[in-house]
Structures are given as C-alpha cells and as structure tokens.
Amino acid sequence: MHRSLLLRASKHAQLFQRVKTHVPRAYKNHAAATLNLLDDCLALNYDGSTMHLNYVWLRDHCRSESSFNAITHQRNLDTASIDLSIRPTSTSVEDGQLLLEWPDSHVTRYDLSWLAVNSYEGQRKSIEQPRVLWNSDIYKSANVPPSKWEKIMNCKDEHKKFLQNYLLYGIAFVEDVPATVEATEEVSRKVSLIRETMFGRMWTFTSDNSRGDTAYTQSALDRHTDTTYFHEPCGIQVFHCLKHEGTGGRTLLVDGFYAAEKLRQSSPEHFELLTQIPIKHENVEHTDNHLNHMRGIGPVLQVYPWNKELYMIRYNNSDRSVINTIPHHVVQSWYVAHRELTTEMRRPQNELWVKLKPGTVLFIDNWRVMHGRESFTGHRQVCGCYMTRDDVLSAARVLGLQV
Numbered sequence: 577m578h579r580s581l582l583l584r585a586s587k588h589a590q591l592f593q594r595v596k597t598h599v600p601r602a603y604k605n606h607a608a609a610t611l612n613l614l615d616d617c618l619a620l621n622y623d624g625s626t627m628h629l630n631y632v633w634l635r636d637h638c639r640s641e642s643s644f645n646a647i648t649h650q651r652n653l654d655t656a657s658i659d660l661s662i663r664p665t666s667t668s669v670e671d672g673q674l675l676l677e678w679p680d681s682h683v684t685r686y687d688l689s690w691l692a693v694n695s696y697e698g699q700r701k702s703i704e705q706p707r708v709l710w711n712s713d714i715y716k717s718a719n720v721p722p723s724k725w726e727k728i729m730n731c732k733d734e735h736k737k738f739l740q741n742y743l744l745y746g747i748a749f750v751e752d753v754p755a756t757v758e759a760t761e762e763v764s765r766k767v768s769l770i771r772e773t774m775f776g777r778m779w780t781f782t783s784d785n786s787r788g789d790t791a792y793t794q795s796a797l798d799r800h801t802d803t804t805y806f807h808e809p810c811g812i813q814v815f816h817c818l819k820h821e822g823t824g825g826r827t828l829l830v831d832g833f834y835a836a837e838k839l840r841q842s843s844p845e846h847f848e849l850l851t852q853i854p855i856k857h858e859n860v861e862h863t864d865n866h867l868n869h870m871r872g873i874g875p876v877l878q879v880y881p882w883n884k885e886l887y888m889i890r891y892n893n894s895d896r897s898v899i900n901t902i903p904h905h906v907v908q909s910w911y912v913a914h915r916e917l918t919t920e921m922r923r924p925q926n927e928l929w930v931k932l933k934p935g936t937v938l939f940i941d942n943w944r945v946m947h948g949r950e951s952f953t954g955h956r957q958v959c960g961c962y963m964t965r966d967d968v969l970s971a972a973r974v975l976g977l978q979v
C-alpha cells in the first residue's frame with residue numbers, strides 16, 4: 577500500500593531500499609476528514625493521520641488567483657498584510673477540499689491531498705530524492721546501462737534515463753564520446769551548467785605538478801569529495817580520461833551515503849555529531865601563476881532538519897583545515913565519529929574500481945559519491961569540469977523526475 581512506503585520513509589532504513597520511482601499516495605476515494613479548530617492551529621485528521629496547520633500559514637498559502645499565480649508559482653499576496661492572530665470565520669470539508677472563509681470574506685480552498693503532501697507532517701515522512709545506496713556488489717548487480725553519446729545528445733528519453741540513473745546512483749557513464757575536450761563539454765552541457773573555478777571552466781590535468789595540489793601528481797589519492805573548501809562544494813564532477821600510456825591510474829568510487837547510513841545505524845550519536853560540527857577546508861596556492869586562498873565551512877554530513885535525509889557529504893582529509901570551532905572533549909568525539917565513518921568508507925566491499933578510458937565520460941554527484949585514484953606511471957591526461965547542482969535537478973524536474 578502506498579501509505580506504508582511513505583511511512584517507512586520516516587525510518588531511515590528506507591534509503592537502503594531500492595526505490596525505483598516515487599509512488600504518490602492515492603487520494604481518489606476521499607477518505608473522511610475531520611476538523612478540530614484548536615487555539616493555535618487547525619488540526620485536520622485525514623486518511624489516518626493528523627496535520628496541524630497554523631492559521632497564518634493557511635491564509636498565506638491560499639491558492640486562489642488573488643493570492644497565488646499558478647503559472648509562475650509566485651505569491652501575489654503580501655504576507656505582511658495578514659493579521660498574525662487571524663482565524664477563519666468558517667471552515668468545512670467538501671469534495672476532498674478544505675474550505676476556509678476569512679474575516680474579510682475571502683475564501684480559501686485546499687485539496688486535502690495537497691495538504692497531506694505539503695504539511696509538515698507530510699514532509700516529515702517523505703523523502704526529497706529517492707536513491708539507491710550501493711556497495712560494489714549492489715552497483716554491479718544493478719547492471720545500470722551506460723548512455724551512448726549519439727543517443728543522449730539527440731533523444732529526450734535517453735537524456736531522462738541518464739538523469740534517472742544519475743539521481744538514483746550518484747554516478748552515470750556516457751560511452752562513445754569523441755575523446756576531445758569539445759565533446760566532453762558538449763555532453764556536460766546536456767547535463768547541467770559548467771561551474772567555472774580557479775581550475776578553469778573545462779580543465780585538463782596531467783601529472784605535471786603545475787598546480788599546488790596532489791591531483792597534479794602520479795600519487796594515489798584516497799577517497800574524497802572535491803571543492804570541500806567552497807561554502808557550496810561543486811555539485812557534479814565530470815571526468816574523461818583522454819589518454820593514458822602507462823600502468824595503474826584506476827578510479828575509485830565509493831557511495832558516501834551508503835557508508836554514512838551504516839554509521840547512522842551503528843552509532844546514531846556519532847552520525848549526529850558529524851552533522852553538527854562545522855569543519856573548515858582550505859585550498860592555498862602561492863605560486864607565480866596562481867594566487868588562491870579558498871576556505872569553506874560546513875559539517876561532514878548535512879541532513880535536512882525536518883526529515884533527517886542526507887543531502888551532502890563533505891569529506892576530504894587532505895584539504896581539511898584546522899579544527900578550531902569546538903572544545904577539546906568534543907574534538908575527541910569528533911575524531912571517533914570520523915574514524916567510524918572512515919572505517920565504513922574503506923571497507924573493500926564498498927569500493928567500486930573502474931579504469932576510465934578515452935570515450936567514456938563519468939559524471940559523479942560530488943555531494944554524495946567519493947572518488948579517488950590509484951597511483952600510476954606514464955603519461956595520463958584527464959579532462960573534465962565541475963557543474964552546478966541546481967541546474968541538473970531543475971532539468972530532472974522538468975522531465976518529470978522526482979527530486
């Protein structure tokens with residue numbers, strides 16, 4: 577039954593479920609609704625649960641034409657004009673709608689189904705973005721088909737499939753892309769907007785030590801997310817290996833949310849600590865060619881406060897800066913929590929290793945999936961870019977995907 581899907585969503589175990597598509601609750605047969613006008617809110621009992629609706633909120637969210645533009649989704653009503661002690665003069669439920677009349681005779685109607693979704697109670701038990709959390713076996717046995725360059729560039733359905741995979745798994749591959757920076761840029765632009773940073777718009781890197789960062793060497797890199805030193809880390813990282821004549825250099829991918837959810841199950845208080853302690857990350861370059869001093873602040877794990885759903889992991893041990901925002905006893909607990917998360921992330925069964933080759937472009941959700949690299953020999957050239965998160969989500973919504 578649909579309701580049980582949503583109810584389970586309130587428990588965090590749902591993030592381990594293989595949610596394919598969001599199933600909205602069924603409201604065709606309007607269940608009986610009862611109203612209770614309390615002093616400070618309207619209690620609406622509908623379909624087995626109670627919503628508590630603030631009176632100012634009920635006036636403010638009125639969907640009538642004078643209050644709300646249904647085309648642009650912009651509010652016409654001046655919220656500051658609502659009496660903060662407003663109460664409806666009459667209320668009723670008719671044909672699956674809640675009707676309220678206000679002191680100035682204005683009438684507000686809400687579909688009960690809209691309220692069930694948009695009330696705090698509704699939001700608390702639903703999730704913003706369905707995901708399939710994975711370890712190596714789960715990802716491999718899902719057999720997610722890679723997209724093809726020709727198709728994704730020309731076919732809307734293929735674009736949608738790509739976005740669905742990207743949203744569910746946090747990684748997605750496109751094959752048969754010409755091994756050039758130009759084609760990499762073209763396929764990236766299909767997905768989101770390029771985010772220019774001090775590394776450039778489209779960038780190509782080799783092990784030439786040209787920048788003050790270990791990415792520009794032949795060393796192995798442990799799992800991490802990038803640009804943790806921005807207040808808003810880049811949403812997507814795109815990699816296309818254009819050339820490698822040598823050995824090693826495989827890419828490591830680890831689902832940070834899978835590891836974090838394991839931590840939430842085994843040590844909820846440590847999980848919570850990692851959502852609360854602000855951590856600084858830095859990127860410093862003082863060379864003839866580059867002068868940068870970036871600093872970003874945010875906790876390792878970020879969750880939405882109302883439903884505790886994870887939406888960002890900021891994890892980069894080499895770019896992590898001085899911990900100086902918490903007293904010493906909290907520092908100790910933070911290290912314990914960080915160690916537990918790290919242990920989870922390092923389990924071999926959580927590691928997905930891939931060898932990127934010319935023609936295959938990899939898109940990584942940099943707010944969720946960590947990447948790393950095996951050390952390598954020889955000449956290796958990787959191009960790519962960073963991209964914004966809002967624009968890929970927007971594209972997905974426009975195509976009708978839940979996010």
Ligand SMILES: C[N+](C)(C)CCCC[C@H](N)C(=O)O
Nearest residue numbers: 775779781789791801802803
């Ligand atoms: C991707 N590109 C090679 C351009 C930059 C790499 C930046 C690496 C940095 N330590 C970070 O994690 O953000």
Ligand SMILES: O=C(O)CCC(=O)C(=O)O
Nearest residue numbers: 791797802827948949958
């Ligand atoms: O060389 C690679 O495959 C990845 C290096 C890296 O972590 C990065 O550029 O962000």
Ligand SMILES: [Fe+2]
Nearest residue numbers: 791801802947
């Ligand atoms: Fe990186």
